[in-house]
Amino acid sequence: MGTSTVQRAGPWGLVAATGVSASAVLLFALRLQLPGYAVLLAALVLAYATNRALFRDLLLIAVGLGIISTISVEANIDYANIALMGTVLSLSVLVPYLSSRYVYREHAIRFPIHTGQRWTTLEKAYLPIVVLQGYLILPSYFIGSGAYQNWPVVSAPDEIARLFVGVGFVGIWDELFFICVAFTLLRRHFPDWQANLLQAVIFCSFLWELGYQSWGPLLTFPFALLQGYTFARTRSLTYVVxxxxLFDAVVFLVLVHAHHPEWLDIFWY
Known part of the structure; x- marks a missing residue:
């Protein structure tokens, strides 16, 4: 899967990686840019002083975080913002990937689409379970907490289409950056469970700014952990996407229903 074997990071390495994850909380969840950059820089300095291999990989994650932090990722489906956000998020994946591939001369970051392995019965069965979980949980969260108001009201067909495309695009990007970049690089230096916790903090922080607020982290943090675990088990980007x-399809339906209760009146909450 491209997680090249390198020496495991020690305790100070874990402190440095934790600092990178903590910077995401400051940058995205709390929107404290200067403290966020300060923590990120301090984490990189610590990694450079203690473990150069870890520093190189944390730098790639930090570059991605820095690129993302140049814009607001609040839900906004205006055409101009879709173009801006799409460009910035794409660069946050492409720059670390190209840097690893052509500057470091490594192939640590990969996007395993065609793995040649059939999905197991359990993996196939999990897909409808995901939809059922979304159906049972998401309406209570979005409507009960009022978090749906963090997304724009959509009424016209083109607005509905933009919301659908936007939700799907961000969902795919989540797996490209948080799993294929952050989680994959962290796994080179830490046990899977530690790497997964570190990426989940970054994942959850981004989703908070996107609009999954109130008690949203109680959903997004376990979801991020499950996605990391699933990727580690299946080694398949296709599967986690x-x-x-599937989960985001339910998110889209719930958001439309929440703004227009007479539409898609199919939820129980």
Missing amino acids: CVHL
């Missing part, structure tokens, strides 16, 4: 898109 399918899981994410």
Whole structure:
């Protein structure tokens, strides 16, 4: 899967990686840019002083975080913002990937789409379970907490289409950056469970700014952990993207219903 074997990071390495994850909380969840950059820089300095291999990989994650932090990722489906956000999020994946591939001369970051392995019965069965979980949980969260108001009201067909495309695009990007970049690089230096916790903090922080607020982290943090675990088990980007898109399809339906209760009146909450 491209997680090249390198020496495991020690305790100070874990402190440095935790600092990178903590910077995401400051940058995205709390929107404290200067403290966020300060913590990120301090984490990189610590990694450079203690473990150069870890520093190189944390730098790639930090570059991605820095690129993302140049814009607001609040839900906004205006055409101009879609173009801006799409460009910035794409660069946050492409720059670390190209840097690893052509500057470091490594192939640590990969996007395993065609793995040649059939999905197991359990993996196939999990897909409808994801939809059922979304159906049972998401209406209570979005409507009960009022978090749906963090997304724009959509009424016209083109607005509905933009919301659908936007939700799906961000869902795919989540797996590309948080799993294929952050989680994959962290796994080179830490046990899977530690790497997964570190990426989940970054994942959850981004989703908070996107609009999953109130008690949203009680949903997004376990979801991020499950996605990391699933990727580690299946080694398949295709599979985790399918899981994410199925869940996001329910998110889209709930958001439309929440703004227009007479539409898609199919939810129980």
